[in-house]
Amino acid sequence: MSVKERDPLTGHQTTGHEWNGITELNTRVPRAIWWFIGITHLWALVMWILLPTWPLVTSYTKGILGLDQRELVAGEIEAGERYREHWVVRFEGESLDGIRQDETLMEVVSGAAPAIWGDNCAVCHGVSGAGGPGFPNLVDDAWLWGGSDEAVLESIRVGINSAHPETQFSxxxxxxxxxxxxxxxxxxxxxxxxxxxxxxxxxxxxxxxxxxxxxxxxxxxxxxxxxxxxxxxxxxxxxxxxxxxxxxxxxxxxxxxGRMGWMPGWEGRLTQAERKMLAVYLLDVLPEEGG
Missing domain, CATH: 1.10.760.10 (Cytochrome c-like domain)
Incomplete structure (x- = not known):
């Protein structure tokens, strides 16, 4: 079959290939596809000029805009650290009652404490704090070492039967x-x-x-x-x-x-601000969430 031949139904030229009576048409690529390819190539060229792009022997092309994602990320991290240092100082200087009465600090507790709890406490006491066999329920009113602010902070700090030199023994x-x-x-x-x-x-x-x-x-x-x-x-x-x-x-x-429970002392892993945040979360937030 000649390539010059045209399909009688559509009028398109054929490729000369035929399978079981089905003729392959030599149709053109749609114009929209060529436009898309052209625009994307033009966009790539513009980005090569504006942004850091091509690796060199010891460096890379900086681009007209001079943007550097690593510098941007480093700046964001630095800003986050400055913000963190601000509220860390405030947490360390406040009592738990003072934290409860400060809306800004309570917003920090709501945002950060669940992650601290999940990373360090939930594995034993559960996400909701309800505990389980061998692990106390921390959202009821039954406290082994007392449920006052001071008692809870001390339990978090030194643990129970732990390696901390001031641990509580039971x-x-x-x-x-x-x-x-x-x-x-x-x-x-x-x-x-x-x-x-x-x-x-x-x-x-x-x-x-x-x-x-x-x-x-x-x-x-x-x-x-x-x-x-x-x-x-x-x-x-x-x-x-x-x-x-x-x-x-x-x-x-x-x-x-007999029984001998164990809880690690968190003083070596969590800062004073994080321990206070965790205590407020445990005493005030978790019970309100339903335990």
Whole structure:
């Protein structure tokens, strides 16, 4: 078939190729495509002239505008650092109450604290702060070491059973492993402890025996009324807040094997301003978000 031939239906020249009776047409590239190619090439040429473009032996062409993205980014980082230094000084000089009353600082807390929490605390206490088995719920009112501003800041600073030289220490004895209590006595104490929070209603004799065992072995840490001692990090056993669980099996394991929680001290990783920001976020923002 000759290239000069034209398709009788469209009038276009053919390429001379045919497959199963289908003839290939030699159609022109649409004019809009040529315009697009021309404009993009012209735009590239203009950018080559205006902006840093071509690499040289030891440098590169600077362009008429002299723009440098690295210098722009460095300038933005420097401006961000100056802004950060401004509010860091303000955080370090304010109490938590002062931070709460300062709308500007609270805006910084709302913007920055969730990232600090997510990077350092959420892995154990959860994104919402509600904790889980072995990790305390931090959005309720059950505080092992106290929920005051000072107590929370100190817990964040030095941790619990951590490597910090001023860490807070807390450990529960393994009453079964050390043969202080028999398995039957532990079961009796479990029933008594559950009765304090309404989880069980043991017979009067068992309750009385459990109260005696509790007074002799547990009250020194948890208090005579079992409401806990913040200075020792001993939890309140009369509420419904349980770190490891309040069921019979879990309580038996807790009393028999003992417990020793751990929290790192954040003084070496977080600045004073970041720790204050985190404390305000924990005490004021997270509970309002619903925990």
């Amino acid at each position: 450990q529960m004895l393994a009453f079964g492993e050390t043969d202080i209590l028999t398995r039957e006595q532990i079961r009796t104490v479990v029933a008594y402890v559950q009765s304090l929070s309404g989880l069980a209603d043991p017979p009067p004799q068992m309750r009385e025996e459990g109260a005696m065992l509790f007074a002799d072995n547990c009250a020194s840490c948890h208090g005579e009324d079992a409401t806990g001692v913040n200075d020792l990090g001993a939890p309140n056993l009369t509420d419904d807040a349980w770190i490891y669980g309040g069921d019979t099996e879990t309580l038996f394991v807790t009393i028999h094997d």
